[in-house]
Amino acid sequence: MDFLCKLISCSGYQDQHPHTILYNILSRQESGYLNNKLNRSTATHNCHCEQRKIVCLKDPKATCQVASSVLVKTICFLRSLPSFCQLPSADQSSLLRHCWVSLFVLGLAQDKIAFEVTDVPNSSILRQILLGPGPTEKEADRPTLAGVHKLKTCLHHLWNLDLSPKEYAYLKGALLFNPAVQGLSALLFIEGLQQEAHRALREVIHLLYPEDTVRFSHLLQAALSLQTVSHSLVSELFFKPVIGNTNMLHLLTDMLFVQ
Known part of the structure; x- marks a missing residue:
């Protein structure tokens, strides 16, 4: 009751x-x-009824097109890194699965991609009464207003920092080469690559903002916040209207390895 x-x-x-x-x-x-x-x-x-609302893109055709472009750029960035391409294919796949959402959101921020969402009509009152308040298994993965708010908060945080192209590149490297990912065979090499990305990021920050002693930590905090954006949110919101039920990770793997 x-x-x-x-x-x-x-x-x-x-x-x-x-x-x-x-x-x-x-x-x-x-x-x-x-x-x-x-x-x-x-x-x-x-x-929290507002936050639990299921939403969709207000202009899916245009937004999905630019999102697809950002995803292609993200995969091209990975394939352009000799240090990444030299890794065993299993390590490449593991790193991609772990970081693709964070890299994609960085790409949205770098390209200044803004988007709007709208409510998906709720199921009937009677159906909710009969089936109970909990979401079905299918609905649990659908984008919610709370998830979109989290994503937009990350974007605005990055925009407020006003990163340079080099800062974006080195931050992507720091996120990509994550030694905490389970099952890596080239663990020490990947750890060294992350340290190198951090060093390069510090250098470019010192060059652009010599008096700013906290910018490096702010950028790393922004990068960590990207990991709170769920894979299902990004997949369902930006790509399901285009790829339907195609497995997103299979698609990414094909994009990375198929010539």
């Missing part, structure tokens, strides 16, 4: 259907328990 109260409070159902049987049952003045729940939900409105 608590779920029904929250559902009505959050969906605007009360205003749209003030005389339905369901509404009359739930809103009877003598039912103090239900009224207290409704009042508490209305007063705070912190049931």
